[in-house]
Amino acid sequence: MHVPIDYDILRIIWWSLLGVLLIGFTLTDGFDLGVATLLPFAARTDDERRMVINTVGATWEGNQVWFILGGGAIFAAWPFVYAVAFSGFYLAMFLVLAALILRPVAFKYRSKRESRGWRATWDWALFVGGFVPALVFGVAVGNVLQGAPFHLDDDLRSYYTGAFLGLFTPFSLLCGLLSVAMVILHGAAWLTIKAELGEVRDRARRIGSVAAVASIVLFVTGFAFVRFGSLGYRLVGAPDTTGPSNPLHTIVVKAPGAWLDNFSGHPWMLIAPTLGIIGAVAAFFGVQRGREALAMGGSSASALGIISTVGLSMFPIILPSSTDPRSSLTVWNASSSQLTLFIMLLATIILLPIVLGYTVFVFRVLWGRIDTKAILTSHDFY
Amino acid sequence: MDLSVVDLSRLQFALTALYHFLFVPLTLGLSMMLVIMESIYVMSGRAIWKRITKFWATLFGINFALGVATGLTMEFQFGTNWSYFSHYVGDIFGAPLAIEGLMAFFLEATFVGLMFFGWEKLSKPGHLAVTFLTALGTNLSALWILVANGWMQHPVGAAFNPQTMRMEITNFQAVIFNPVAQAKFVHTVSAGYLIAAAFVFGISCIYMLRGKWVEVARRSMTVAAAFGLLAALSTVVLGDESGYTLTDNQKMKLAALEAEWRPQPAPAGITLFGIPDPKTRTTRFEVKIPWVLGVIATRSFDQPVASIYELVATAQTRIVSGMLAYQAVQILKTDPRNAQANAVFAVHGRDLGYGLLLKKYVTDPSRADQATIEKAAWDTVPNVPLMFWSFRIMAFTGFFFIALFGAAFFLMSRRLHETRWLQWAGALAIPLPWLAVELGWILAEVGRQPWAIDGVLPTGLGASSLTRPELWITIIGFTVIYGALAVVEIGLIVRTVNKGPYVADPEPDRPALYPKSDNPGRPLVVAAE
Numbered sequence: 001m002h003v004p005i006d007y008d009i010l011r012i013i014w015w016s017l018l019g020v021l022l023i024g025f026t027l028t029d030g031f032d033l034g035v036a037t038l039l040p041f042a043a044r045t046d047d048e049r050r051m052v053i054n055t056v057g058a059t060w061e062g063n064q065v066w067f068i069l070g071g072g073a074i075f076a077a078w079p080f081v082y083a084v085a086f087s088g089f090y091l092a093m094f095l096v097l098a099a100l101i102l103r104p105v106a107f108k109y110r111s112k113r114e115s116r117g118w119r120a121t122w123d124w125a126l127f128v129g130g131f132v133p134a135l136v137f138g139v140a141v142g143n144v145l146q147g148a149p150f151h152l153d154d155d156l157r158s159y160y161t162g163a164f165l166g167l168f169t170p171f172s173l174l175c176g177l178l179s180v181a182m183v184i185l186h187g188a189a190w191l192t193i194k195a196e197l198g199e200v201r202d203r204a205r206r207i208g209s210v211a212a213v214a215s216i217v218l219f220v221t222g223f224a225f226v227r228f229g230s231l232g233y234r235l236v237g238a239p240d241t242t243g244p245s246n247p248l249h250t251i252v253v254k255a256p257g258a259w260l261d262n263f264s265g266h267p268w269m270l271i272a273p274t275l276g277i278i279g280a281v282a283a284f285f286g287v288q289r290g291r292e293a294l295a296m297g298g299s300s301a302s303a304l305g306i307i308s309t310v311g312l313s314m315f316p317i318i319l320p321s322s323t324d325p326r327s328s329l330t331v332w333n334a335s336s337s338q339l340t341l342f343i344m345l346l347a348t349i350i351l352l353p354i355v356l357g358y359t360v361f362v363f364r365v366l367w368g369r370i371d372t373k374a375i376l377t378s379h380d381f382y
Numbered sequence: 383m384d385l386s387v388v389d390l391s392r393l394q395f396a397l398t399a400l401y402h403f404l405f406v407p408l409t410l411g412l413s414m415m416l417v418i419m420e421s422i423y424v425m426s427g428r429a430i431w432k433r434i435t436k437f438w439a440t441l442f443g444i445n446f447a448l449g450v451a452t453g454l455t456m457e458f459q460f461g462t463n464w465s466y467f468s469h470y471v472g473d474i475f476g477a478p479l480a481i482e483g484l485m486a487f488f489l490e491a492t493f494v495g496l497m498f499f500g501w502e503k504l505s506k507p508g509h510l511a512v513t514f515l516t517a518l519g520t521n522l523s524a525l526w527i528l529v530a531n532g533w534m535q536h537p538v539g540a541a542f543n544p545q546t547m548r549m550e551i552t553n554f555q556a557v558i559f560n561p562v563a564q565a566k567f568v569h570t571v572s573a574g575y576l577i578a579a580a581f582v583f584g585i586s587c588i589y590m591l592r593g594k595w596v597e598v599a600r601r602s603m604t605v606a607a608a609f610g611l612l613a614a615l616s617t618v619v620l621g622d623e624s625g626y627t628l629t630d631n632q633k634m635k636l637a638a639l640e641a642e643w644r645p646q647p648a649p650a651g652i653t654l655f656g657i658p659d660p661k662t663r664t665t666r667f668e669v670k671i672p673w674v675l676g677v678i679a680t681r682s683f684d685q686p687v688a689s690i691y692e693l694v695a696t697a698q699t700r701i702v703s704g705m706l707a708y709q710a711v712q713i714l715k716t717d718p719r720n721a722q723a724n725a726v727f728a729v730h731g732r733d734l735g736y737g738l739l740l741k742k743y744v745t746d747p748s749r750a751d752q753a754t755i756e757k758a759a760w761d762t763v764p765n766v767p768l769m770f771w772s773f774r775i776m777a778f779t780g781f782f783f784i785a786l787f788g789a790a791f792f793l794m795s796r797r798l799h800e801t802r803w804l805q806w807a808g809a810l811a812i813p814l815p816w817l818a819v820e821l822g823w824i825l826a827e828v829g830r831q832p833w834a835i836d837g838v839l840p841t842g843l844g845a846s847s848l849t850r851p852e853l854w855i856t857i858i859g860f861t862v863i864y865g866a867l868a869v870v871e872i873g874l875i876v877r878t879v880n881k882g883p884y885v886a887d888p889e890p891d892r893p894a895l896y897p898k899s900d901n902p903g904r905p906l907v908v909a910a911e
Contacts, residue, residue, distance in 0.1 A: 001553070001554075057495070057499065058495035058496060058498070058499035058500075059492075059495055060495075061450065061491040061492070061494055061495050062488065062491045062492030062493075062495060064450075064491065065483060065487050065488045065491045065492070067454075068453075068454065068457050068483050068487060069480065069483035069484060069487070069488070071457045071458050071461070071479075071483075072457060072476065072479040072480035072481075072482065072483040072484075073480045073483070074461075074476075075460065075461065075468065075472050075475070075476030075479055075480065076472070076476030076477045076479065076480040077476070077480075079468055079469055079472025079473060079476055079548075080469060080472075082460075082461045082468050082472060082476070083461055083465040083466070083468035083469040083472065083846075084465070085461070086458055086461030086462045086465070086468075087461060087462055087463070087465035087846035087847070087848065090462055090846070090848060090852055090856075091852060091855065091856070093458060093461075093462050094462070094855070094856045094859060097454055097455050097458060098859060098860075098863055100451075100454050101451040101452070101454060101455070101863060101867075102451075102863075103451070104447040104448070104450045104451045105447050105448060105451055105867055105870070105871075107447070108443055108444060108446075108447035109444070109447070109870060109874060112444075112874055112877075112878075113874075113877075154715060155547055156469060156546075156547045156548070157465075157466050157469070157847065158465055158466075158469070158846075158847065159847045160847065244543065244545040244546045245546050246545060246546050246547070336472065336473045336476070336550075337473050337543075337546075337550040337551060339550075339551050339552075339554070340473050340474070340476075340477055340550070340551050343477065343551075343554050344477055344480060344481075347477075347480070347481050347484060347485075348484065351481075351484040351485050352484065355484065355488045355489075355492075358489070358492055358493070358515075359488075359492055362492050362493070362495070362496050365496060365500060365503050365504065366495075366496070366499065366500070366503065378502070380498060380499055380501055380502065381499070
């Protein structure tokens with residue numbers, strides 16, 4: 001079959017779509033994770049907690065599909081990344097899955113029994129299901145920026161030589177905390193919109209404004225690590241951008257500070273980190289003053305900016321190897337075949353707008369604040 | 383226990399997949415039954431049908447949560463535990479999984495929330511549409527997952543590329559319209575409908591036996607009997623044996639589940655009973671019905687069914703051919719333009735996977751000796767007794783449900799809901815279809831061994847390079863979490879069933895027709911159904 005789009009263009013499109021998926025996940029399921037993390041702190045009585053849970057009760061499930069689709073899309077478009085990253089970060093991945101497995105069950109089962117012990121247990125399960133994935137995702141991004149200890153043999157089989165505890169370095173923990181702060185801010189912004197006016201919403205807003213400040217501080221500290229630390233990899237020579245996907249044909253070297261190369265070469269890319277900070281500032285004022293649109297818009301813009309910053313700083317590298325840099329995965333050596341990328345692009349162009357369309361429809365049907373009185377009188381709620 | 387990394391990875395995959403598959407079929411079928419029940423509500427306008435729909439939807443929700451939770455593991459497990467598999471076939475196998483997310487799972491997951499929370503916010507037809515879209519999503523999801531699985535059983539539309547050391551797609555239509563995938567989809571979805579029908583029918587029978595909520599139970603029985611009869615017929619008649627003539631491995635699966643060691647003249651007889659003995663490679667105490675197997679398997683009277691001995695001989699030739707392909711690939715890795723190697727690969731490339739079977743015994747398959755080749759050829763035979771018995775129990779269960787739902791449909795149509803023996807049979811039969819679908823999974827996936835991808839990639843090579851402690855941690859971890867959740871889930875289902883359909887929503891919708899909710903006898907008016 002003749003593919004009418006060049007291989008290098010398709011690879012760049014799929015690199016962007018990878019970003020779209022990550023950002024889609026953060027903007028939607030991000031507030032579910034944030035609300036779950038806030039649950040034990042913003043809501044204290046059972047009625048309060050039910051109110052908070054029901055702000056995401058009807059929509060978290062659809063939001064979570066961004067995560068699942070992310071897995072599927074990486075598998076289809078970047079099979080090397082799927083194979084190397086998930087088997088390498090094996091126990092971290094298990095931790096995320098274990099925490100996320102608790103979530104659907106906790107949402108569904110929590111309010112099915114009156115017992116206080118039952119409900120308290122599931123509330124903590126929800127907290128774990130929000131906090132742990134957020135932390136581990138951030139730690140994982142930190143490890144991607146640092147490079148992961150893996151190498152490929154000449155059959156292109158991947159061997160990971162690191163240990164689980166090795167994932168936790170000062171820099172990766174910083175990224176983990178940044179991710180938690182972003183998610184809490186986003187959850188607080190969501191509660192500003194969706195929770196009924198009163199004590200719970202105010203508590204969430206207070207925690208949210210702290211999270212906004214933390215996001216800015218951690219993001220700037222992260223920048224300092226990248227600027228002055230030993231982080232960074234660089235692709236050497238002219239890569240074959242339309243060649244077969246075989247990582248062993250590429251040369252990547254360790255180069256401290258190289259993660260900033262793209263920004264000095266293309267200053268327009270500085271829009272991304274700027275957006276990350278301005279968004280968080282806007283979100284700070286939004287949650288503090290209870291201005292819904294400013295809070296949600298600011299926190300979304302901040303997440304968009306921060307995630308884009310990571311992607312742009314690394315381009316075209318996707319997953320560098322710290323022990324064998326020539327095994328590093330890049331946009332040019334880790335993708336699917338040209339035909340698969342093209343077919344998947346067609347599927348995305350047709351299906352994604354439909355998905356976005358009915359998602360908007362569902363959010364509109366469910367529009368409006370969650371009302372404790374309604375929860376207590378109707379049986380349709382969690 | 384001293385299990386290798388590959389054994390442990392297989393153990394974990396089997397545990398998590400079999401567990402996931404406890405919930406998925408019920409979701410598939412119950413979502414469809416909710417559409418039927420709610421359609422009756424919308425068309426008749428009778429409140430009792432809304433109650434019936436909402437009651438079964440509550441049970442659907444409890445089951446759905448665990449289906450989603452355990453599905454998360456499946457989506458990522460190929461990467462975490464089958465990393466080389468993911469690299470080797472991700473170019474083809476990843477696409478249906480991603481499309482499943484985009485086309486199906488988004489649909490079901492987005493609308494399932496509205497289905498539960500939207501009763502007050504949508505019009506009656508609007509809500510029905512939402513229920514329908516949820517059901518459509520779950521069924522489309524099964525379609526794409528089985529397109530992926532069907533490709534593992536019958537890898538069409540792809541070729542090995544020595545430059546990237548992996549399979550790459552050549553014909554996407556062939557992957558989608560793979561006949562094995564189509565057969566599997568129909569068979570699996572029908573089995574899901576059967577599970578849901580048995581679930582609804584069985585619980586309704588328990589209510590009838592207890593004389594409780596009879597008005598809900600009778601109507602549910604009627605729907606389940608009709609739906610269940612169609613599902614049972616479709617599951618058995620459209621079994622996926624139709625795909626068993628397509629590849630050597632599929633033929634081997636058929637030969638193994640029939641314990642067909644030596645060739646027999648066409649049309650082959652089916653073994654009703656026997657004790658297959660893998661050591662002597664014979665079946666003892668065989669009781670055969672002539673002709674049946676040949677007709678079912680080949681849809682003809684004159685074509686023979688391939689036997690295990692014949693298929694092993696074929697495998698042996700393919701292994702020898704695969705050794706040449708392997709040798710050619712080693713040259714092409716560093717010298718992709720080598721004309722001689724390319725010529726060899728063009729002839730023998732399709733047997734590369736068979737050459738890789740030798741990797742279990744030697745590091746360089748091109749140097750294997752005759753004894754090793756023979757051993758590897760016999761490796762292509764899956765566990766015959768396991769296949770033989772799994773198939774018989776599964777098929778017997780299928781026929782049992784045709785009989786049960788046939789009788790139920792007949793009795794329901796004569797309004798004989800009170801038939802005691804039927805109520806007992808329905809209640810006791812609840813677990814049977816789960817047993818059958820788990821055995822069906824074993825037939826399809828254990829029967830595929832030693833291949834991860836039929837003829838392309840042996841299972842042993844697909845695993846990630848993990849350590850045993852890592853695998854034990856996750857196996858124990860998943861077992862503990864899944865075990866706890868199973869206890870919680872069954873507890874909640876039992877509670878919900880015991881509390882019955884009126885607890886959540888006690889507004890009256892019955893007095894007009896039924897004077898007492900706990901009336902165990904025939905209602906005064908039956909014409910309303």
